[in-house]
Structures are given as structure tokens and as C-alpha cells.
Amino acid sequence: MASHSREAELARLFYxxxxxxxxxxxxxxxxxxxxxxxxxxxxxxxATQHERLPFSTHFARLAYAAHQYGLSRRLMFxxxxxxxxxxxxxxxxxxxxxGRKVIAEVILGIFRAPPPAALAERLPLHWPLPAEEVPVAAxxxxxxxxxxxxxxxxxxxxxxxxxxxxxxxxxxxNLPDRNELFxxxxxxxxxxxxxPVTLHLLDVEIDQAGVYRPRALVLExxxxxxxxxxxxxxxxxxxHPWGYxxxxxxxxxxxxxxxxxxxxxxxxxxxMANPAVTFAELRRGIFSLNPLAFCLFSDQQVKALIQxxxxxxxxxxxxVNGGLAAEGIATTDAFLEPTFYSERYGLQGRLxxxxxxxxxxxxxxxxxxxxxxxxxxxxxxxxxxxxxxxLLYDLLIRSAFGADANIGAYILYSSVPERPLxxxxxxxxxxxxxxxLRNQLVAIEYLLGQLGTEDTPLTDQADRLFRRLKPSRHPxxxxxxxRDLAHFTQVYEQLxxxxxxxxxxxxxxxxxxxxxxxxxxxxxxxxxxxxxLWLDDRxxxxxxxxxxxxxxxxxxATHDTEPLLTLARTEATNPLANFRVGDIAVLFPxxxxxxxxxxxxxxxxxxxxxxxxxxxxxxxxxxxxxxxxDEIERWNLEHDLLDSSFLAYYRGLFxxxxxxxxxxxxxxxxxxxxxxxxxxxxxxxxxxxxxxGGILRQMxxxxxxxxxxxxxxxxxxxxMLRQLVHFLMAHTEEHVLLLxxxxxxxxxxxxxxxxxxxxxxxxxxxxxxxxxxxxxxxEQLLQTRIEGLQNRRDLKALLDSRRIFVGTVxxxxxxxxxxxxxxxxxxxxxxxxxILEPLLLGLLPHFQRWILIGDHRQLPAVVTQRDEDALVxxxxxxxxxxxxxxxxxxxxxxxxxxxxx
Numbered sequence: 001m002a003s004h005s006r007e008a009e010l011a012r013l014f015y016x017x018x019x020x021x022x023x024x025x026x027x028x029x030x031x032x033x034x035x036x037x038x039x040x041x042x043x044x045x046x047a048t049q050h051e052r053l054p055f056s057t058h059f060a061r062l063a064y065a066a067h068q069y070g071l072s073r074r075l076m077f078x079x080x081x082x083x084x085x086x087x088x089x090x091x092x093x094x095x096x097x098x099g100r101k102v103i104a105e106v107i108l109g110i111f112r113a114p115p116p117a118a119l120a121e122r123l124p125l126h127w128p129l130p131a132e133e134v135p136v137a138a139x140x141x142x143x144x145x146x147x148x149x150x151x152x153x154x155x156x157x158x159x160x161x162x163x164x165x166x167x168x169x170x171x172x173x174n175l176p177d178r179n180e181l182f183x184x185x186x187x188x189x190x191x192x193x194x195x196p197v198t199l200h201l202l203d204v205e206i207d208q209a210g211v212y213r214p215r216a217l218v219l220e221x222x223x224x225x226x227x228x229x230x231x232x233x234x235x236x237x238x239x240h241p242w243g244y245x246x247x248x249x250x251x252x253x254x255x256x257x258x259x260x261x262x263x264x265x266x267x268x269x270x271x272m273a274n275p276a277v278t279f280a281e282l283r284r285g286i287f288s289l290n291p292l293a294f295c296l297f298s299d300q301q302v303k304a305l306i307q308x309x310x311x312x313x314x315x316x317x318x319x320v321n322g323g324l325a326a327e328g329i330a331t332t333d334a335f336l337e338p339t340f341y342s343e344r345y346g347l348q349g350r351l352x353x354x355x356x357x358x359x360x361x362x363x364x365x366x367x368x369x370x371x372x373x374x375x376x377x378x379x380x381x382x383x384x385x386x387x388x389x390x391l392l393y394d395l396l397i398r399s400a401f402g403a404d405a406n407i408g409a410y411i412l413y414s415s416v417p418e419r420p421l422x423x424x425x426x427x428x429x430x431x432x433x434x435x436x437l438r439n440q441l442v443a444i445e446y447l448l449g450q451l452g453t454e455d456t457p458l459t460d461q462a463d464r465l466f467r468r469l470k471p472s473r474h475p476x477x478x479x480x481x482x483r484d485l486a487h488f489t490q491v492y493e494q495l496x497x498x499x500x501x502x503x504x505x506x507x508x509x510x511x512x513x514x515x516x517x518x519x520x521x522x523x524x525x526x527x528x529x530x531x532x533l534w535l536d537d538r539x540x541x542x543x544x545x546x547x548x549x550x551x552x553x554x555x556x557a558t559h560d561t562e563p564l565l566t567l568a569r570t571e572a573t574n575p576l577a578n579f580r581v582g583d584i585a586v587l588f589p590x591x592x593x594x595x596x597x598x599x600x601x602x603x604x605x606x607x608x609x610x611x612x613x614x615x616x617x618x619x620x621x622x623x624x625x626x627x628x629x630d631e632i633e634r635w636n637l638e639h640d641l642l643d644s645s646f647l648a649y650y651r652g653l654f655x656x657x658x659x660x661x662x663x664x665x666x667x668x669x670x671x672x673x674x675x676x677x678x679x680x681x682x683x684x685x686x687x688x689x690x691x692x693g694g695i696l697r698q699m700x701x702x703x704x705x706x707x708x709x710x711x712x713x714x715x716x717x718x719x720m721l722r723q724l725v726h727f728l729m730a731h732t733e734e735h736v737l738l739l740x741x742x743x744x745x746x747x748x749x750x751x752x753x754x755x756x757x758x759x760x761x762x763x764x765x766x767x768x769x770x771x772x773x774x775x776x777x778x779e780q781l782l783q784t785r786i787e788g789l790q791n792r793r794d795l796k797a798l799l800d801s802r803r804i805f806v807g808t809v810x811x812x813x814x815x816x817x818x819x820x821x822x823x824x825x826x827x828x829x830x831x832x833x834x835i836l837e838p839l840l841l842g843l844l845p846h847f848q849r850w851i852l853i854g855d856h857r858q859l860p861a862v863v864t865q866r867d868e869d870a871l872v873x874x875x876x877x878x879x880x881x882x883x884x885x886x887x888x889x890x891x892x893x894x895x896x897x898x899x900x901x
Contacts, residue, residue, distance in 0.1 A: 011113035029092045036099035037086040047110045054384040059181045063429035071109045080176030097128040138206040148196045171212045182217045188443040218346045219439040222519045222531035227349030230438045231389035236376045241440045249654040254293040264312045264371040271320040272624040279313045292817040295792045312414040329355040329365045337621035338601035342399035366393045366409040381422045390424035391431045451508030458874040462504030491658045498876040509885040510649045516864040530641040533597045545578040548637040558623040566616045582772035583607045590634035608771045648813035652842030659845040669881045669896045676701035708853045722752040734825040738806040741831035743772040750777040767807035832890040856891035
């Protein structure tokens with residue numbers, strides 16, 4: 001807030017401006033009202049601009065000022081009345097009088113200075129218009145509704161209340177003193193989602209006519225948007241929701257600042273476990289955080305990174321050993337990286353640190369660590385996007401622990417030695433503004449999912465959406481934002497029309513798969529999205545074998561470097577529940593109301609062992625506080641979803657779009673692969689039939705790609721792949737990547753490689769996790785081999801010494817740094833008929849030659865959406881052979897080759 005002397009001076013200036021407008025007889029009545037309107041906005045701007053908060057609408061700024069300065073609800077009713085009606089022509093005299101009184105009352109309320117006596121005598125004693133206050137008959141904190149239509153004349157939505165589905169209700173929107181901020185969401189319902197659609201109504205007043213008057217609207221609340229995605233859409237003083245779409249496609253780039261962020265988080269975790277640990281002791285662990293990424297940087301960059309990290313360590317150590325306690329945050333009551341789901345707000349998020357003492361009423365604290373420095377900081381010294389992040393985390397915690405929870409939020413800038421821990425107060429107006437932007441992100445998901453489902457030409461659909469990312473459409477953005485927009489636009493615009501159609505068709509296909517993975521589809525068997533955690537009841541989950549219920553902790557080693565938790569099955573645990581070692585899962589308290597995943601933090605984990613008696617999981621994060629596992633007796637385990645897994649599909653599409661034209665034409669099937677020259681002449685190994693020997697020669701001779709089809713049991717892996725690798729190792733200098741869809745198939749590939757000879761273990765490495773790898777091959781894992789290495793030179797030598805790398809397609813999609821460190825001449829992909837096309841598009845351009853092995857007749861790709869939604873309508877794509885997006889690339893190219901003879 002402004003200082004007292006500044007308040008008095010501003011009040012004097014604004015009263016003088018009001019008098020000038022009132023005395024200006026040259027102005028027509030409409031012009032005087034316009035001048036009053038502009039003055040009102042200027043007053044609110046001056047009252048809030050020194051706090052440098054990112055308001056994207058006048059409504060949000062007014063709501064914040066009303067809260068900050070304690071302006072009465074009655075006054076704000078008239079502020080909004082004048083703001084909305086100032087330009088009307090009916091009742092001009094009363095509206096002008098309203099404007100005068102509103103401005104005088106706002107100046108008094110904000111700056112605490114009464115108007116000069118002469119001015120006060122000219123102002124209306126009473127409000128010129130009636131208050132029109134609506135009597136409230138009932139109040140509900142949240143209501144889930146299905147909206148079935150709209151009555152624009154009355155500004156009401158037609159809906160059904162989930163708790164009273166047989167009664168039609170009406171929802172009033174565009175209320176200036178209540179929910180005007182969410183009027184853009186109403187436009188999204190009409191223009192994007194259509195009806196029916198699910199909404200959560202928040203803070204709902206119900207008037208005597210039964211009309212619902214919510215303060216906020218949450219669109220598709222079961223589609224959880226990550227807090228960081230919403231926060232990153234706030235850039236400086238503006239918002240950039242389209243960056244959410246852009247980020248889907250742009251390739252991930254390892255940079256020193258990004259790695260420094262991982263190092264800072266590593267320091268915090270380790271210091272919370274052992275506050276006495278030294279930098280020298282932790283330095284040895286820095287390299288193991290991401291060894292491949294370190295190899296991408298120069299010696300000078302690495303040296304600078306280590307030097308900077310020491311400053312972060314010292315800052316964090318000081319805070320852990322006293323700085324946090326000074327703010328009432330006891331490290332003994334802190335939890336690391338807790339995850340929360342909120343279907344109330346349609347959000348999910350993982351905090352860096354949560355302080356929650358055991359006593360009721362004690363303050364809960366949120367601490368979010370940032371390794372960078374604040375940019376365009378607000379009055380609290382916090383970057384706008386970071387401030388929004390704390391506000392959304394506040395909502396998550398209130399959703400779990402109750403609206404009255406005593407919460408304090410902080411941003412911890414570990415690069416700023418002066419006051420690194422910065423308090424972020426709750427601002428409800430901006431929380432609601434962030435929820436409105438979250439609704440926009442959901443609408444972008446809808447727009448993506450609609451690609452390929454309309455009757456208009458697919459290229460027109462694509463251009464309408466993707467040309468919104470042109471730099472010229474975002475003139476307020478600067479720096480790397482403009483760079484990224486320009487990069488996307490350059491790649492997209494150079495595509496041929498059929499290629500743009502292909503890009504759009506698969507974008508829509510992926511978005512629909514992603515949505516089903518998050519929300520599922522009611523009535524469609526086996527389509528259980530993440531939302532089934534809270535939408536499905538216990539009986540349904542047991543019948544579908546999707547729940548390991550009522551587990552009891554028997555061994556808690558979550559404090560260790562390898563944070564393991566062992567839980568015993570009970571009589572209530574379904575022995576047939578469908579879980580396997582290597583599955584990612586969510587662990588949460590088992591509660592009688594079935595909402596443990598919403599009313600508590602949840603633990604992301606990986607299943608590492610299970611038998612008839614017990615289950616063992618590895619938590620995503622090491623825990624310094626084991627209290628919760630002692631306090632809560634019963635735990636449930638359900639399947640999890642990794643949103644990041646879908647990024648590989650989008651980025652694969654963009655890799656395709658940015659590859660050379662000849663390669664795009666080859667992948668599309670618009671041109672045939674080059675024909676081989678003379679087949680290599682050699683004597684094939686003993687044990688191969690003449691037919692197998694001939695196929696081996698063709699595989700080796702194919703200059704671009706080769707498709708190997710065969711039903712199960714015909715020796716595609718055990719014979720053909722083995723012999724191919726054997727020949728390449730003995731007769732060429734090629735470096736080869738061997739991939740498969742499942743870890744089990746990768747185990748078989750490892751077995752085939754090792755059957756070639758006793759020395760083969762010295763020639764190959766496996767990419768992946770030990771929990772998805774058979775024990776016989778865990779020593780071949782890159783992460784295992786790296787454990788004994790001390791520097792980048794040794795790692796590069798290890799990579800150079802191995803000519804064969806193996807892994808799942810998904811594991812390689814998450815290790816793109818490997819392609820910057822090593823050149824492969826050939827990739828061989830087993831189970832290719834089970835892999836959806838976009839996932840391969842990001843890999844194949846890295847290779848001169850590729851071989852796909854599969855059997856689309858027995859093991860097709862798994863698709864969740866309905867068959868008709870995966871069908872391609874676009875004539876040009878169908879002519880190119882792209883008729884069903886649920887087909888694998890293997891099947892499409894195989895059918896294309898058959899058709900071409």
C-alpha cells in the first residue's frame with residue numbers, strides 16, 4: 001500500500017480531476033461519463049500498480065483492490081454498475097451522478113481522505129440507483145453440475161446438479177460483483193466445448209428463485225492441469241496461454257540453468273535428511289543426477305555450474321539449519337515433494353516442501369524452491385509466475401485440508417543471498433484469475449482434440465489452430481518467447497499441405513488419447529483414466545482389478561537414498577489386482593469415504609516387488625519425515641499416469657515436421673524407399689534356412705528401411721535379430737540401437753545378444769530402469785555402469801566403447817541427449833506393430849537405416865479412443881495410405897508396400 005503522504009497527495013489530485021470533469025460544460029454528457037469511467041480505472045490502477053501484480057483484466061484488479069483496502073460489498077456493487085453501464089444512453093443523468101459518487105467513495109475508501117467540503121456539497125447524499133441486492137436463500141461451497149444449454153438473453157446456463165440430477169437448475173453468469181471474471185469461460189462453452197459439459201461451481205449463493213450464483217467456474221474439473229503449466233502462462237504483466245500449446249511440440253533442451261535447478265533440489269533433499277552434510281560430500285553426487293546432460297557441456301560450463309551450485313548449497317544449508325525455523329518452519333515436520341490432486345479446482349501439483357505440524361490449527365507452510373533470480377518482481381520480491389504458483393498451491397492445500405487451513409506460502413530463491421525466503425500472501429482475486437486461465441488451457445486441449453473430427457478440410461483446421469502461434473499474434477512477448485514462436489512457425493509453414501494435414505491429424509489423435517488417459521470414458525470398458533481414482537467406487541475398482549486396497553506398512557526405508565516402502569497385503573486386498581513390477585503407481589491413505597487421494601497428499605512411486613504376501617514400492621522422492629507412515633494404518637495403491645509420456649508423441653511429430661523433405665516423404669509413404677543394389681554375398685551362419693539367409697541379406701542391403709513380418713514363434717528375435725547383430729558386429733563398424741515396445745521384449749533382445757558369444761557383454765549397454773529389467777541384465781544398464789565413474793571423460797569413453805545400445809522406445813524417448821553424444825547408423829525396432837506412429841517419428845530421423853520387426857495381425861497397437869475417432873477423413877491423407885491413426889507405422893508401411901506390389 002502507498003505511504004500516508006502519498007495517499008493524501010493522490011487523493012487530492014483525484015478529487016481535483018473529479019471536479020474538473022464536473023465543471024467541464026464543453027463536454028457532452030456521454031463524454032463526461034466516459035471521462036469519469038477512465039478516471040475510475042486510473043484510480044484503481046494507481047492504487048495497485050506499486051505491488052506489480054499481473055492483472056490481466058480490470059475485474060481482477062478491482063477485486064484485488066476491494067480486498068486489499070476493505071471496500072464494502074455495497075460500494076463494489078455500484079462500482080461495477082457504473083463500470084458496465086457508463087456508456088449506456090438511457091438514464092444519463094442518474095448514471096453521471098452515480099459515477100461522481102462512486103469515484104468520491106472509492107477515493108475515500110482507498111486513500112482514507114475525505115473530499116473537500118465544496119466538492120462534498122455537490123455530491124449525491126444517497127445512491128442514485130437502487131442496490132438491487134438479491135436475497136440469498138442458501139449457500140454451498142461447491143456444486144458439480146452438467147451444463148446442457150445456455151440462455152444468453154437471461155445470461156444463464158441450463159444445468160443439472162449432480163446431487164439432485166432430476167431437477168433442472170439455472171446458473172447466473174456475468175455478474176459484475178461476483179463472477180464476471182469467468183465470462184470468457186462462458187464463451188469457451190459456446191465456441192469450443194459445446195454442451196453438455198461438466199463444471200464445478202465454487203462459493204455458490206442460491207437465490208430465492210433457486211438460481212445458482214457462483215463466484216467461480218471450473219471447466220472439466222476432472223481434467224487436472226498442472227499448477228506449473230498455469231503459472232508459466234503468466235509472463236510479466238500479461239498472460240500467454242498459447243505457450244502451453246507451444247511447449248507440447250518444442251524439443252526439450254538441456255541447459256546449465258535447468259541442470260542447476262535439479263542440483264538445488266538435490267541439495268535441499270539431502271540437507272533435509274542430513275543438515276550437517278558438506279558440499280564436498282554432495283559434490284560427488286552431482287554428476288550422477290544426469291551424467292549424459294553433463295557430457296553435453298564444455299569444461300568451462302561445467303566448472304561455472306559447480307561454482308554456482310556451491311552458492312546455492314550455502315544458502316540452503318543456512319536456511320535448513322535455522323532460517324526456516326525463524327519463520328516457524330520446523331524441518332522435523334516437513335515433507336519433501338508431496339503431490340496433491342484437486343478435482344475441486346481441476347489442478348494437480350507437486351510442491352518442493354510442505355511443512356505440516358501434527359496439531360490442529362498449526363500453520364501449514366508451502367516452500368517452493370527456485371534456482372533462478374526473480375524477474376520483474378512484484379512488491380513481495382517474487383516473479384509473477386512464481387507468485388501465481390504459490391496461489392495455486394494454496395488452493396491445492398485448502399482443497400485437501402479444508403478451506404480454513406492456516407497456510408503460509410514462500411518462494412525460496414537459493415541464488416539470492418539477501419532474503420532468499422520470501423513470503424507470498426494469499427490474493428483470492430488472482431487465484432480466481434488463475435483458475436480462469438486454467439479453463440483456457442482446458443479449452444486448448446479441446447481444440448487440439450477436435451483436429452480431424454470436423455468436416456472442414458484438415459489443413460484449414462490445422463491453420464486455424466497452429467497459426468495462432470505466429471509471433472505477430474503475440475506482440476507483447478519478448479526474448480525467448482518470440483524465438484520459440486518463430487521456430488515453430490518456420491517449421492510449420494514449410495510443410496506441404498498433406499504434411500500439415502498429417503501433423504494436425506496426429507495432434508488431434510494424441511490429444512484424444514491423452515484426455516481419455518486423464519478422465520476416462522464412462523460406460524466404455526477398460527477406459528479408466530486418472531480421474532477414476534475419485535470417480536469410481538471401491539467395488540468398481542475391485543471388479544476391474546485396478547486397486548490394491550488396505551495395505552499395511554511393515555518396513556519404512558523412505559529415509560534412505562533408495563526410498564523403499566514395504567506394505568503387507570490384508571484380507572481386504574484383491575489377490576487378482578492387475579499390477580506388475582515396474583508399474584508406476586499412486587499411494588495414498590485408505591479412507592472410509594474413498595477420497596483419500598483428494599484429502600491427503602499422495603505419493604508417486606514405482607512398484608519394485610510384489611508377491612502373494614506383500615508389495616514394495618520405491619517413492620519418487622526421499623523422505624526426511626516418516627511420521628505419516630506411522631500415523632496412517634491403511635494405504636491404497638492405484639495406477640498412475642505420466643502426463644510427460646504424451647510429450648514424446650507431440651515432440652515426435654515436431655521432429656518429423658523439422659526433418660528434411662525427402663525423409664518426410666519417405667515416412668508418409670509418398671515416395672518408396674530406395675531399392676537396394678547388389679545383395680551382399682556371404683555364407684550365412686549354420687542353423688539358418690535358405691529363406692532366413694535370403695531375408696538376412698535383404699535386411700543388410702536395404703539402403704533406407706526394411707520391414708520384417710512374421711507370426712509369433714517364427715524366430716524374428718531369437719534367430720533373425722540375433723544373426724543380424726552378429727553380422728554387423730563381425731563385418732561392419734556400424735553402431736546400432738536395438739529397441740522394443742516392452743521391457744520383456746528388451747530382455748529377450750539382451751538374451752539374443754549374449755547368446756552370440758561370451759564377450760558380448762563388453763559391447764552393449766541397456767537404457768532403462770533396473771525395476772523394469774530382468775536381474776540377469778541389470779549389470780548392463782547404463783545407470784549401473786555409470787555408478788563407478790567419476791567424470792565426464794570416463795563416461796564418454798564408455799559410450800564410445802559400446803557399439804550396441806538397447807532399450808524400450810519410451811526409455812530412449814526420455815534420453816535424447818544420447819543422440820547428441822553418439823552417432824548410430826542403424827536402428828532395429830522389435831514389436832514395432834505395437835507402437836503408435838508418432839512415438840517413432842521422433843526417433844527414426846536420427847538414423848540412416850531402420851528395420852521394423854512386428855506382426856500387426858496378432859499384436860496391433862493399443863488405442864483407447866473409439867475406432868471411428870481414429871479414422872482419417874482427409875482425402876489427401878487417405879490417398880497416401882494414412883487411413884487409420886490407430887495403425888502402427890509398421891502396419892501402414894507394410895500395407896502400402898503390399899499395395900505397391
